[in-house]
Amino acid sequence: MEPSRMKNNLSATAAVIFLLLFIMAAEMAPPVGASRPPCSHLSGDYIGVCMPFGDVDCADTCYDESPDNIGGGCGDDSRCYCATRCPT
Numbered sequence: 001m002e003p004s005r006m007k008n009n010l011s012a013t014a015a016v017i018f019l020l021l022f023i024m025a026a027e028m029a030p031p032v033g034a035s036r037p038p039c040s041h042l043s044g045d046y047i048g049v050c051m052p053f054g055d056v057d058c059a060d061t062c063y064d065e066s067p068d069n070i071g072g073g074c075g076d077d078s079r080c081y082c083a084t085r086c087p088t
Contacts, residue, residue, distance in 0.1 A: 039086035043072065046080035055080075 046061045052074040062072030062082035069082040 040073075040081040040083045043080040043082050046072075049078045050074035050080040051078070052076075 043058065043061055043065060045065050046058055050058050055074055058074055058080035059072040061080060062069040065082060068084050070085060071083040072080055073083065075081050
């Protein structure tokens with residue numbers, strides 16, 4: 001194969017891979033108005049991505065943040081939300 005033709009094939013392959021990654025990232029993006037636990041607010045102290053399964057750091061951060069917080073959990077947008085008691 002000629003070097004210039006090989007270079008074109010590599011460029012086309014790279015473009016296709018980039019396009020596929022872009023489409024996959026768009027599919028994984030949280031929906032507008034991502035869900036979160038009721039009676040909750042975004043944690044002000046949590047740093048990093050919140051993993052929805054088994055992330056105890058979010059709950060611990062919420063407990064440390066305020067005595068009014070009764071727990072914490074990850075929203076669909078991978079951010080930490082602290083739960084408070086819902087008003088009755």
